Amino acid sequence: NAGVTQTPKFRVLKTGQSMTLLCAQDMNHEYMYWYRQDPGMGLRLIHYSVGEGTTAKGEVPDGYNVSRLKKQNFLLGLESAAPSQTSVYFCASSSLRAVAYNEQFFGPGTRLTVL
C-alpha cells in the first residue's frame, strides 16, 4: 500500500515548455486534489476532482489543466510553463466515507523550477 505517489520528484523546465505531473493513489479514494506550496503562501488549491471523469477549479487554476480519466490517477498539466509556476506541487486524496472530517492524504511533492 503505497498511499499517494507523485512523479516526477524534481523537474526543471524552460519557459514555454509543457509537462504533466502524475499523481496516483491506491486507497480507492474518490476525491483528489492538486495544491501548490510557495514560501510564505501556504498551500493553495489549484484543481480538484470529486470522482472519475470530473474536475473543478480551485483557488489558483490559471495556467493549469487537469484530467481524471481513472479513479486512481489525477494528472496536472502545464501547457506553457512560466517562471511564476516555480513551486512545490502536492497531490492529495480523501475518501467519501471520511469526508465529514476530511483527512487528506498527501504525496511527497514535486519540486518544479521554471527558468
Next chain:
Amino acid sequence: GEDVEQSLFLSVREGDSSVINCTYTDSSSTYLYWYKQEPGAGLQLLTYIFSNMDMKQDQRLTVLLNKKDKHLSLRIADTQTGDSAIYFCAESPSYYGGSQGNLIFGKGTKLSVKP
C-alpha cells in the same frame, strides 16, 4: 475572502510546551484541522476538532477551539526535537458545499525546537 491566519515562526526549548495559534473566518466550518509537514515531505493530519467541541486532548496534543472568536490553538506538551516541523491550521469552508472535502490552509507555523 476566506482566510486562515497563523504566525509564521515559533521557537521553543526541548521539554517546554509549544502553543500554535490560528484564526479562521468561516464560522460554519464543521471541522478544524491541524496538519504537520516534516522537512521534504507532504502534510499529514495531526488532529482535528469538531466545531461543537471546545477542547480535544490526544496524548501530548491539546486543541482548543473558541468559536466566538474563531480562534484555534494547538498545544504540544513536553516538546521534543522531533516535533520540529511546519504546522498548518485548516478549515473546511461552507462555500465548497461541504461535499467536496476542500480545505483552506493557513500559511503554516514553523516550529523550531532547541535542545
